[in-house]
Amino acid sequence: MQSTEQTEQQTPTQAPGLLAEGRTLGVIGAGVMGQTLLRGLLQSGLVQHRNVWTTAKSEETCKRVAASLGIAAERDYRARIADAGILLLCVKPSQMGVVLTKLKQAGLPEDVLLISIAAGDTIAQLEGMLGTANPWIRAMxxxxxxxxxxxxxxxxxxEAREEHLATARRIFQAVGLCRVVDETYFNAITALSGSGPAYIYLIIEALADAGVRVGLPRELALSLVSQTVMGATKMVQASGRHPASLRDDVTTPAGCTIAGLLMLEDGKIRSVLARAIEEATRTAGQLGQPKAGNSH
Ligand SMILES: NC(=O)c1ccc[n+]([C@@H]2O[C@H](COP(=O)([O-])OP(=O)(O)OC[C@H]3O[C@@H](n4cnc5c(N)ncnc54)[C@H](OP(=O)(O)O)[C@@H]3O)[C@@H](O)[C@H]2O)c1
Known part of the structure; x- marks a missing residue:
């Protein structure tokens, strides 16, 4: 389905009906992202503990997640497939083939909505690998x-209709902002916002180190930097102004800000960031590899 781009604001989505009566939401892959989404969804109230379950490759992860989230978590989830309404696939692209084979063997009903967050796996690859008429949503x-x-x-x-996109939006709006985009943007978005937190953490760490270099205690430096990053972000979002215009507000003639900015430009900060995103985009495009021969 060709999607049109829409902006979605974060809303405390409490409306009933994410899942039909008696159906469940399963998260396949209880790793960093699987647990992150589970926590967010449970905290938002969009799903209840009793109608959510998860699975992982190892018994250790299952036990740990069951204890920390208070939901069912079992290695063998085949018996749960019959009642599933939505499956969030949160495994690595290299694990996707094994998971889809298992779902098919478990008799996956064709009305189950499948949502994949795997970087690099295209909708066409996912549909082709599973070979059923299930509706698919790709998310990043x-x-x-x-x-x-x-x-x-x-x-x-x-096979995804408007109602399936709406369901996916409700899920991801429960944990932040969600936009519907054309799939052609996915590798670039994977690089920019999927990987993006790592780049920002590195910048925060580097600025905090810089604060230490000029004599600040580390804890104070980190608190100054993290609040400044958050404040600047809110200024961009709330004002709708171009970042260069906001930057001008901070930059007085012959002041210290313009002196610092000049050093950043000397260090080619713009082209370094652009090259980083370019390289990450290229790598994202290589993540969805053929799945034949993968083993659990
Ligand atoms: N991390 C990010 O920031 C991020 C952002 C956006 C998208 N993503 C995408 O999210 C997906 C998951 O990434 P992640 O960082 O959460 O990885 P991760 O922490 O390694 O989690 C992967 C999970 O999948 C489980 N698993 C592996 N094989 C399985 C199988 N055959 N059946 C069921 N579960 C299986 C693993 O179990 P064990 O714990 O037992 O090993 C683990 O819990 C990837 O496709 C990635 O591209 C990640």
Missing amino acids: PNTPCIVGEGMTVVCGGT
């Missing part, structure tokens, strides 16, 4: 979903 979230400030994009597959 990021880790700040855990604090309700995630950024997720979604697009729909050939």
Whole structure:
């Protein structure tokens, strides 16, 4: 399904009906992202503990997640497939083939909505690998979903209707912002917002180190930097102004800000960031590899 781009604001989505009566939401892959989404969804109240379950490759992960989230978590989830309404596939692209084979063997009902967050796996690859008429949504979230400030994009597959995109939006709006985009943008978005938190953490760490270099205690430096990053972000979002215009407000003639900016430009900060995103985009495009021969 060709999706049109829409902006979605974060809303405390409490409306009933995410799942039909007696159906469940299963999260396959209880790793960093699987747990992040589970936590966010449970905290938002969009799903209840009793109608959510998860699975992982190892018994250890299952036990740990069952204890920390208070939901069912078992290695062998085949018996749960018959009642599933939505499956969130949160495994690595290299694990996707094994998972889809298992779902098929378990008799996956064709009305189950499948949502994949695997970087690099295209809708066409996913539909082709499974070979059923299930509706697919491809999503790219990021880790700040855990604090309700995630950024997720979604697009729909050939069997996905408006209601399926709406369901996916409700899920990801429960943990941040969600936009519907064309699939052609996915590799670039994976690089920019999927990987993005890592780049920002590195910048925060580097600025905090810089504060230490000029004599500040580390704890104070980190608190100054993290609040400044958050404040600047809110200024961009709330004002709708171009970042260069906001930067001008801070930059007085012959002042210290312009002196610092000049050093950043000397260090080619713009082209370094652009090259980083370019390389990450290229790598994202190589993540969806053929799945034949993968083993659990
Ligand atoms: N991390 C991010 O910031 C991020 C952002 C956006 C999208 N993504 C995408 O999210 C997906 C998951 O990434 P992640 O960082 O959460 O990885 P992860 O922490 O390694 O989690 C993967 C999970 O999948 C489980 N698993 C592996 N094989 C399985 C199988 N055959 N059946 C069921 N579960 C299985 C693993 O179990 P064990 O714990 O027992 O090993 C683990 O819990 C990837 O496709 C990635 O591209 C990640």
